[in-house]
Amino acid sequence: MxxxxxxxxxxxxxxxxxxxxxxxxxxxxxxxxxxxxxxxxxxxxxxxxxxxxxxxxxxxxxxxxxxxxxxxxxxxxxxxxxxxxxxxxxxxxxxxxxxxxxxxxxxxxxxxxxxxxxxxxxxxxxxxxxxxxxxxxxxxxxxxxxxxxxxxxxxxxxxxxxxxxxxxxxxxxxxxxxxxxxxxxxxxxxxxxxxxxxxxxxxxxxxxxxxxxxxxxxxxxxxxxxxxxxxxxxxxxxxxxxxxxxGQLLDTPAIPEHVEMIREHLNNSTEWLGERRGILHMRRHLAITFKGLRDFRDLKIKMLRANTAQEVHECLDTIKERYADCTSLIE
Known part of the structure; x- marks a missing residue:
């Protein structure tokens, strides 16, 4: 085109x-x-x-x-x-x-x-x-x-x-x-x-x-x-x-790939906007990316209330460990 x-x-x-x-x-x-x-x-x-x-x-x-x-x-x-x-x-x-x-x-x-x-x-x-x-x-x-x-x-x-x-x-x-x-x-x-x-x-x-x-x-x-x-x-x-x-469907990325994708996005966002604004900008993406995970509510709230990039990264580490065996989100 x-x-x-x-x-x-x-x-x-x-x-x-x-x-x-x-x-x-x-x-x-x-x-x-x-x-x-x-x-x-x-x-x-x-x-x-x-x-x-x-x-x-x-x-x-x-x-x-x-x-x-x-x-x-x-x-x-x-x-x-x-x-x-x-x-x-x-x-x-x-x-x-x-x-x-x-x-x-x-x-x-x-x-x-x-x-x-x-x-x-x-x-x-x-x-x-x-x-x-x-x-x-x-x-x-x-x-x-x-x-x-x-x-x-x-x-x-x-x-x-x-x-x-x-x-x-x-x-x-x-x-x-x-x-x-x-x-x-x-x-x-x-x-x-x-x-x-x-x-x-x-x-x-x-x-x-x-x-x-x-x-x-x-x-x-x-x-x-x-x-x-x-x-x-x-x-x-x-x-x-x-x-x-x-003509072939790819498998949905496993949760660890979700985590690394959002981690990269977070790093890009905080570098571009500064830590505070970058985290605020990311909250929509953080919520949607992991929508559907079972027993996720408390961790989601903690992640969306995080005020530093380090706190968000720690939540992402927990997600990666807790849902390591999940191959897709659970609707």
Whole structure:
């Protein structure tokens, strides 16, 4: 698959941009397990233009995680254009525009998926960003605002005409948020539209290797973007890649591998954010990674209340010893 001058393997697997998740510590882990293209957390155009330090840090890219796209969101066209120019200087492989985030504080203000209620503005913003930067510009969006406005087939054509080099579609409307089942049929309609010639990437409910193969074959998309299913389970990229290439399912990693994965993530997180912030950032991953272990409640509470990296590592040592014979989580 090719996005502008960026060449990826056939049927690439992309890590979805997720706020408070896809920082460098997590991206490095997903890269290790086989993700082909990474995205940053959401970057606010307004905050970037105002030189807010926390936002500027999101532009940091490490050599070993490339290729990486920086994803921008905002409602003001001029701020988005200026932010794209700033992001380009950080040296990503591409600039992605967020027209898909359903979170109320973003969407109801006209940014993210809120732009689906003002298609002319969406197209104007996209075209101006494309003209402002030399990097490939891509878009991530949804099927529409609600059940009565699933307009993605038309919108995809107009975004392509505006100059984007690839389009990722999440198979839900904004009104659905993350509820219900993702509808891939309209993603397939976009891909099979004879007017479309840019890569179409599918997103939504990609929770197993079997689903990945099914969606690729049934809907003909060029690539797959994996989001929430990777939290606590970054090896999903390895599992899906192996199944796509060889038609075989890999065994679920044993608990000791879970432990060493989360230990590496913890080390990366504390190095990137500092000990205190790094531990706080990790709590979601710690809880999800070991969800389902039998008789785990007390140890889980202790681990999530830990205030130092050493305390977390001691809990991980206990998990590794106590559940050494477990080959998978017990649901």
């Amino acid at each position: 090719k996005i502008g001058n960026l060449e990826l393997r056939k049927e690439p697997l992309l890590l979805a941009p997720m706020e408070d998740v896809t920082d460098p510590s997590f991206r490095l882990l997903c890269k290790k397990y086989g993700a082909d293209l990474m995205y940053t957390e959401f970057v606010s155009a307004d905050a970037l233009v105002r030189s807010i330090e926390k936002t500027q840090r999101k532009l940091k890219i490490f050599v070993q995680e490339r290729p990486v796209g920086i994803q921008l969101y905002g409602k003001d066209i001029e701020a988005m254009v200026e932010a794209a120019k700033i992001a380009e200087q950080a040296g990503p492989e591409l600039i992605d525009i967020n027209f898909g985030c359903p979170v109320k504080k973003i969407a109801t203000k006209g940014a993210g998926s809120g732009m689906l209620r003002d298609i002319p503005k969406m197209i104007e913003m996209t075209a101006k960003i494309v003209r402002a930067v030399k990097l490939p510009v891509t878009v991530k969006t949804r099927l529409g605002w609600d059940e009565d406005s699933k307009i993605i087939v038309e919108v995809a054509e107009r975004l392509q005409d505006a100059g984007i080099k690839a389009l990722t579609i999440h198979g839900r409307t904004r009104a659905q948020m993350y509820n219900g089942e993702a509808d891939w049929s309209l993603i397939g309609d976009v891909k099979n539209n004879p007017r479309m010639h840019i890569p179409i990437i599918g997103n939504g409910d990609l929770s197993s290797p079997q689903k990945a193969r099914l969606y690729l074959d049934r809907y003909g998309v060029d690539g797959l973007m994996i989001g929430r299913s990777s939290i606590g389970r970054p090896w999903i990229f390895r599992e899906i890649r192996h199944f796509l290439d060889h």
